[in-house]
Amino acid sequence: MTTTTDTHCPYCSLQCGMRLRTGPEVGAAGAEVLERPGFPVNRGALCGKGRSAPALLARDVRLTGPLLRDRPGGPLRSAGWPEALDRVAEGLAGVRERHGADAVGVFGGGGLTNEKAYQLGKFARVVLRTANIDYNGRFCMSSAAAAHRRAFGLDRGLPFPLEDIPHTDCLILVGANPAETMPPALRYFRELRENGGTLIVVDPRRTRTAAEADLHLQPRPGGDLALALGLLHLVIADGLVDEEFVAARTTGFDRARAAAMAHWPDRVERLTGVPVARLREAAALFGRAATGMVLTARGPEQQSKGTDTVGAWIDLCLATGKAGRPRSGYGCLTGQGNGQGGREHGQKADQLPGYRSIEDPAARAHVAGVWGVDPETLPGAGRSAYELLDGLGQPGGVRALLLAGSNPVVSAPNAGHVAGRLRALDLLVVADPVLSETARLADVVLPVTQWAEEDGTTTNLEGRVILRRRALDPPEGVRSELWVLRELAARLGVVDGFPAEAEPVFDELRRASAGGDADYAGISYRRIAAEDGVFWPCPDTAHPGTPRLFLDRFATPDGRARFAGVTHRPAAEEPDRDYPLYLTTGRVLAQYQSGAQTRRVPELNAAAPGPFVELHPRLAARLAVGEGELVSVTSRRGRAVAPARVTDTIRPDTVFMPFHWPGAGRANTLTNPALDPVSRMPEFKLCAVRVERAEGEAS
Numbered sequence: 131m132t133t134t135t136d137t138h139c140p141y142c143s144l145q146c147g148m149r150l151r152t153g154p155e156v157g158a159a160g161a162e163v164l165e166r167p168g169f170p171v172n173r174g175a176l177c178g179k180g181r182s183a184p185a186l187l188a189r190d191v192r193l194t195g196p197l198l199r200d201r202p203g204g205p206l207r208s209a210g211w212p213e214a215l216d217r218v219a220e221g222l223a224g225v226r227e228r229h230g231a232d233a234v235g236v237f238g239g240g241g242l243t244n245e246k247a248y249q250l251g252k253f254a255r256v257v258l259r260t261a262n263i264d265y266n267g268r269f270c271m272s273s274a275a276a277a278h279r280r281a282f283g284l285d286r287g288l289p290f291p292l293e294d295i296p297h298t299d300c301l302i303l304v305g306a307n308p309a310e311t312m313p314p315a316l317r318y319f320r321e322l323r324e325n326g327g328t329l330i331v332v333d334p335r336r337t338r339t340a341a342e343a344d345l346h347l348q349p350r351p352g353g354d355l356a357l358a359l360g361l362l363h364l365v366i367a368d369g370l371v372d373e374e375f376v377a378a379r380t381t382g383f384d385r386a387r388a389a390a391m392a393h394w395p396d397r398v399e400r401l402t403g404v405p406v407a408r409l410r411e412a413a414a415l416f417g418r419a420a421t422g423m424v425l426t427a428r429g430p431e432q433q434s435k436g437t438d439t440v441g442a443w444i445d446l447c448l449a450t451g452k453a454g455r456p457r458s459g460y461g462c463l464t465g466q467g468n469g470q471g472g473r474e475h476g477q478k479a480d481q482l483p484g485y486r487s488i489e490d491p492a493a494r495a496h497v498a499g500v501w502g503v504d505p506e507t508l509p510g511a512g513r514s515a516y517e518l519l520d521g522l523g524q525p526g527g528v529r530a531l532l533l534a535g536s537n538p539v540v541s542a543p544n545a546g547h548v549a550g551r552l553r554a555l556d557l558l559v560v561a562d563p564v565l566s567e568t569a570r571l572a573d574v575v576l577p578v579t580q581w582a583e584e585d586g587t588t589t590n591l592e593g594r595v596i597l598r599r600r601a602l603d604p605p606e607g608v609r610s611e612l613w614v615l616r617e618l619a620a621r622l623g624v625v626d627g628f629p630a631e632a633e634p635v636f637d638e639l640r641r642a643s644a645g646g647d648a649d650y651a652g653i654s655y656r657r658i659a660a661e662d663g664v665f666w667p668c669p670d671t672a673h674p675g676t677p678r679l680f681l682d683r684f685a686t687p688d689g690r691a692r693f694a695g696v697t698h699r700p701a702a703e704e705p706d707r708d709y710p711l712y713l714t715t716g717r718v719l720a721q722y723q724s725g726a727q728t729r730r731v732p733e734l735n736a737a738a739p740g741p742f743v744e745l746h747p748r749l750a751a752r753l754a755v756g757e758g759e760l761v762s763v764t765s766r767r768g769r770a771v772a773p774a775r776v777t778d779t780i781r782p783d784t785v786f787m788p789f790h791w792p793g794a795g796r797a798n799t800l801t802n803p804a805l806d807p808v809s810r811m812p813e814f815k816l817c818a819v820r821v822e823r824a825e826g827e828a829s
């Protein structure tokens with residue numbers, strides 16, 4: 131029988147609504163994507179990734195039973211679930227006994243549903259009693275999250291729904307390329323321009339998004355902090371500060387003004403490469419607009435100064451009165467499918483559900499009460515993602531790791547080093563629908579369900595909690611992570627509190643989040659389905675949810691937003707004589723994150739078959755490199771080889787590599803794990819490299 135189910139795309143943070151038609155006669159994978167025009171975020175539009183997502187369900191691209199390795203270096207072999215789970219439980223318990231609870235680690239992902247993220251955090255703290263749990267969202271949104279909390283007292287990616295974007299007067303998009311990362315969202319920016327608004331794009335590359343802008347500022351990588359300060363300088367100098375707003379709703383402007391005044395236009399041109407005339411144009415457009423928004427993405431955020439860079443852009447919004455008002459504000463375009471919810475419910479090293487701090491006694495007492503444990507037994511904050519990976523198998527580090535929804539062998543910075551650390555573990559357990567590059571290193575691989583095969587909620591970039599629905603059955607040998615956690619908890623002596631179904635977990639999550647910043651108490655599966663999602667905070671069932679934050683007051687103790695007042699500083703690694711160029715990395719339209727899913731979809735692979743190195747014609751001429759010829763890119767951490775793609779859309783001092791592929795062309799072999807001191811975000815977005823012809827080498 132054929133059925134249709136309203137659900138959502140498995141990939142990015144837009145979480146586009148889609149309708150799945152399923153049944154035995156519906157294609158090889160048993161599912162087909164139809165439009166779901168009534169869902170407000172994408173109104174039926176999908177990109178190629180979403181349209182082709184059913185290919186992920188086919189048996190020949192995914193795991194259909196557990197795999198075990200009998201000895202280090204030996205092959206993976208098929209196993210039954212009881213044997214695999216016994217091996218995991220015995221391994222985790224053995225490491226805990228020999229080396230202590232913190233020698234067992236958990237590494238989650240920003241694509242996991244809220245229920246899985248919540249349950250993973252609870253499993254780590256209640257069953258394993260380890261402090262060491264973190265997730266790959268640390269590599270994604272953590273700098274924006276830290277800056278958001280510092281300025282506004284609360285972190286939600288967008289403090290307004292996407293539907294507000296077309297109605298602002300001037301929008302600055304910083305280090306974001308939605309034309310490739312989330313194409314259906316481009317409509318909002320186009321509507322803005324059709325309504326007479328101005329779009330300014332800040333990006334070292336003239337991306338497809340930049341090509342749609344009224345003004346494109348093309349700073350050198352790492353220049354966006356100085357650029358924001360330069361714009362603030364000009365806004366102040368031109369008398370465009372909203373003095374009334376600053377006095378009534380903010381604190382700390384004097385410090386921000388002093389910092390900005392040290393970034394005069396000529397200096398900022400030297401620091402960024404953006405001509406003074408362009409700076410003046412941008413400052414006037416934004417400063418004189420009645421309403422305005424700044425949206426950042428990974429460009430400014432994935433830096434060792436990411437929190438301060440975002441802080442400087444927020445300062446520009448605050449100084450011009452463009453925050454906490456209708457049609458104005460700062461926001462972050464989150465990346466992963468549940469990038470927002472994944473950081474709210476406890477899989478982050480320093481957090482408990484509801485976006486609570488694990489160091490806060492009241493928060494610990496509340497969550498411990500919901501979990502039925504003594505607050506004293508909850509561990510404290512653990513290591514951040516890169517620090518956790520860097521310490522694997524080292525004295526004092528994690529020796530047994532349970533990893534779900536992540537593929538750090540491709541996606542972590544300094545990935546060659548991280549792969550070595552994973553190999554040094556006593557036990558690596560990977561739960562994944564596919565045999566990812568990281569799963570290939572595991573001692574035990576647990577095949578788990580994916581989006582169309584399970585119920586669960588995610589929270590999109592707007593803070594809208596949405597519901598994915600189970601549309602078809604998984605293959606017989608596949609189980610959900612929730613079931614796996616229940617089985618492991620029981621083997622480790624905890625028989626209650628780990629249901630295998632999603633809705634009871636969500637109902638517990640609601641209670642655990644009640645009263646926290648990310649309060650889901652009033653959100654239910656029934657409401658989400660009836661209302662096309664519910665925006666948090668939503669403290670009770672009669673509450674309508676909160677699409678727009680901060681309109682009356684900011685979430686700080688005094689209700690005022692706080693200026694960051696930061697100054698420019700160089701990246702952790704700037705080009706020099708040995709490594710004279712910048713490398714920046716990012717995504718392409720047809721692939722997603724580490725490519726573990728999209729590299730298994732034939733039509734996406736046909737559109738984007740492999741890595742490349744984008745370089746300017748002048749640089750290519752200097753290196754005597756032609757289109758398609760192999761080049762090597764070398765940083766202090768390693769070397770990658772990929773074909774050249776020669777284009778004048780990139781700065782001559784910069785090369786670009788997409789990061790979706792393993793092997794010789796792996797971009798993250800090169801990237802710098804230098805961390806932001808506040809967010810612990812690695813500096814993915816820039817490092818210093820040397821580029822040479824790579825004659826005679828295989829890609």
Ligand code: SF4
Nearest residue numbers: 139141142146177180
């Ligand atoms: S934009 Fe994102 S959520 Fe929408 S279809 Fe594409 S990958 Fe899926």
